[in-house]
Amino acid sequence: MNAWIVNNLWLIPATPLLASLIILFLSNSRRGIGAALAIAGQVIALVIGVTAFVHTIGEPGYRATLNFTWFTFGGQALRLGWVLDPLTAVMLVMITFVGLWIFVFSIGYMSEDRNFTRFFAYLSFFSAAMLGVVIANSLLLLFVCWELVGLASYLLIGFWIEKPSAAAAAKKAFITTRIGDIGLFIGILWLYHSSGTLLFYDEGNGCLESTSLLALGASATFIALLIFSGAVGKSGQFPLHVWLPDAMEGPTPVSALIHAATMVAAGVFLVARVYPLFSLGAINGVTPSLTVVVWIGVITALMASLIAVAQADIKRILAYSTVSQLGLMMVSLGVGGVAAGIMHLLAHGFFKALLFLGSGSVIHSCHHEQDIRKMGGLRRVMPMTFITYAIGMMALSGVPFFFSGAWTKEEILHSTAHWSSSSVPHYLMMVGVVLTALYMTRQMIYVFFGAERESSKRAHESPEVMTTPLFVLAVFAIALSVILTPAWPWLHDYLEGESAHVDFGKLIQPMLFVSLLLVAAGVGLGILFYRNPGAKDPLENAQPALFRFLENKMWLDELYAKTVVFGSVILSRTSDWMDRYFWDGLVRAVGGMGQFLGIVSSGFDERAINAGVDEGATGTRGLGRFISGWHSGQVQTYMGVVAVGMLALLILYAWLA
């Protein structure tokens, strides 16, 4: 018998969904009610989420499911359900908690927007869809919510629809992720075909449980890779990462919620969720599908952190940083460090949301200027934003010991070191750490240090409704360390399904010093390069060609425009031509025949049938006119006729008798 919380897990996505629907029907002027409803929905979801989380703590490796039949077709029953396990529980808490503070921040950030209530409706809708992804125990239900998340992302990126760049970015995000989703959908169909079920866990019969996995055999590799292509699209992995930086056209809270903390994490979550498919038949922890995951992650992480070094838009730097961190998580999953990857996902959710909200605060106070070269010296004007941003930056760079990001990164480096297939990812990830520290230092120096430049002249600290979320998230970016350290790896053991144990001897690990060295190298290089930035980027002076290559995102957009997009255009032109001249010609010929028949038929109608009917009508009219002449209206005439008639009958009778 399931606990109450498991049976009613659906309430978690349902509350934000309900809030969203109500807000959608509010008028634009009901700003207060709209925001209050959205936040209330989020708070309720958070409370239930925490209840669920607490419920799972007591029992290591807790897993409970509730499955039900959606509908039956033929002999097949399509079943959906939800699952509560450590992975779901931590994601629930992270999404609702981070989401809540982003909602609060939005009150300040969007305060001057005309469509304030619509914004909150979309945010709530997104939250509902994302929570749906997390609790799903069926790949189908997950896919449905996954697509809803994509829709919410589309609506929110294109929220300022009057800006052509925002509309284009929304379309780009939707279409690019859809390419990955096609793979995911084919994977789902294949999985259903081979295993006959899409439930993850179903008392031994789910597709992630041993009986079905054994039946899958070799096809598991292909299914896993197809599912991974969905994750590649959603999590902005190479080669489908191009939409994520463009998605920064959306309002900054959206970037924080969707494109940093939650939605892009869905891909990582998906891989972690169907991990048994990836690791099936592993030799020494290596399978072909996991190797693909590792290398895609490595390429993504390195490429994105390189590009981030040469970007000037404060949000784009963070966007590429997100792409690279997601790559790092994928690497971690690929080398077998599932718990490490998810831990980094959670910690990243907190500090990246913090960084995005901090950048939102900066953008808000600089009157929507996003170019870091036009900012500067903001640490004096915006102390609160500065301090929290610095904490976020250090957590992201992985400054050891105090910041959550450091522990999780170290854990990931640890997992990559033990990968039996190759040690290249390990060293490349170390380069990634240096680069992360470098570009974050660059950003900090440009935005908060040095002399004030044009945009920061009239800057001011943001209102409390915006700084409070920053403060809370900053506290958590540090406080999360408590459950992440190797001395008391509570979260790690919780995710792995073991009970935690305290061992202070493990606190200091050799990897800690390596991390320290790497981060110091990155920050040191950053300070060295950018200590007094001139009009031109120092890196640009030193390596103009390389800088331009990175600044233009390695020309990938242009490459795609020349190949994929161009190919699609050619294809659609050809289809258009086929439609216009070939199919249209056929249709026209058929239509012409119909028209000809119509003309013949109408001629027959007019000449033959109409004439006959007209003749009949004229005759009837003439007869009527003749007979109506008899009706004089004189009653006595009628009576006389009756009398004559009677007399005639009488005579006839007499004559016949």
Add this chain to the structure above:
Amino acid sequence: MTPTLQTFLIVSAALFSIGLLAALSRRHAIFILIGIEMMLAAANLNFIAFWRFSSQTQSPTGVMVAIFSIAIAAAEAAVGLALVIAVYRHYRTTNINKLDQLKG
């Protein structure tokens, strides 16, 4: 000389013809009604006469039919008079020649 069936039939036929003549020739609606009443009376006389000179005079069937007929005639006269009054109110005349609304 005792009257025979023939005598009654001749009287009745005369009465009917006088009634028909009145109904066809008078222009006043009331006179036409009176003519119709006379034709009914002729019919009633026939009923009584045929009964009186039949072989079954024990049961008063002819009288009964005549009484029914008179009752119906009374009702008909009432309706007819009411119609005449309504027509008069509407057209301000009872001259039958001026009432030709039934003309086709």
